[in-house]
Amino acid sequence: MLEVNDIVTAYGKIEALKGVSLSVPEGQITVLLGPNGAGKTTTLMSVAGLLKPKRGSVTFEGQDITGRQPGTIVQRGIALVPENRLVFPDMNVHDNLKTGAYVRNDNEIESDIESIYERFPRLKERYHQHAGTLSGGEQQMLAVARALMARPKLMLMDEPSLGLAPMIVEEIFRIIHDLNQEGTSIFLVEQNANMALKIAHQFYLLEQGLVTFSGTPGDMDENEVIQRAYLGTTA
């Protein structure tokens, strides 16, 4: 469904991605693991159009989307749940959800919001509250819900477990699992390798801007995965 082909993305002269290739099959959960600074977020942002790769290509459902405007990419069916959630703090929950539907102009937006509220009852309780006043877990749910409002075929999720209590992390992963069961493909970047590998169909290891391993969760000894995901091989 998503093919990333040998992309190089640089911040000024520093190449954060030195030729990353990976593929995200339809209907699956693909996980990208790696230590800090490996380029995980850069990879997601290059796919979402927030960063433009210097070289290489990104194709989605057979169409080239390399370097397209983020808006176009959302319209094609890829939605990003950004790192640190990035909800709009001074907007209420309802308006946050509406912004997620920015690229749509059908008349099912309100009914979609209703079904979001069914899935996330906590958001319904707080629909008129400013998003900045929600707890971290609620903000993460809102960020996921906002991305869902674009009706994506593929969701890019950047460290949804960041800074959350273990119980909430489990709930977030259950939501990711449910979404996938309902047919949304997921491309998940995580630091929490244990949890991520439990729901992953396949995973990639990214170290210093290069993919160093790809396979299914059973393919590599879990201890080695953890070590390389947190520390990298060179450490």
Added chain:
Amino acid sequence: MDFYFGMLQIVGLHTILGLSAYIILLTGQVSMAQAGFMSIGAYIAGMLTVLAEMHLIPAMLIGGVAAALVACIVGFPALRVKGLMLVVATIAFGEFIRIFWFNFDYQISRGGVKLGPEGGEGFKQIRFFPENGWSTLDVAIFIWVVAGAVIAAVWWMDRSRAGKVLRAVGEDDLAAQSAGINLTVVKVSAFTAGGFIAGLGGSVYAHYTTHIEHLNFDIVMATFAIIYPILGGLSNVFGTILAVIFVQVFLLEVLRPLGDLRNLLFGAMIIVVMNFMPHGLFSAQVASRIKGVFSGRKEGANA
């Protein structure tokens, strides 16, 4: 009575100026170039009514459009800088426009009298109002018709989808972008709209004072423009209007006996507000409390 009409005029003009900065501030951009955009409207509309003997209304619109065009061009490089750097860049641009007018001569002779802008001497005799016999009250009413139209337009825009989009960009541009919002379009549009409003305000201002010079559009005016929405908060347009009344009527007129100490107070005021009321004097909480009063709901009475 004319003193109060004069006050009314100043409050109206500064409201227009403040709202021009408000619209840009909604997208999270602090523009210190509003006085510059204002001067473009002022000089162009003035030249049209004086030199081309055009009627005020079309001259105002042309002045506004000219300022909007310049603001649109400024909007693009402004995309590349954020925060403090944008403040510096827009100050530089405002000064650039001011120096341009300082060096701008375009005079024609009519009936032995020289008319038109004359560099550092300024642009005198913009006499559309006195020539047509408008009293101070007439001018005050006219200013408020324009200000009212601007307030209504910005208020309506703010409540519409466009307003939500501007606010989304202002609150978090990365999140806005990943929701599919095109940052370039939104930020440049905000600059263009802000430029148009400032230009419109400037064209009215030129005819109200009848004499403009580059110093009218210096950094003090630019500071005024941005201070109103900051003081008033971004909850809605009325915060900006209240801030104008607060600064122009209370700080500058009521405290006039304090003399130069006023300026000191002005600076202190801004620091106090930014520290203790980061959402402005007229925040969403205050707004909903006032709404409650008007709808007859007493606080604490909903138990």
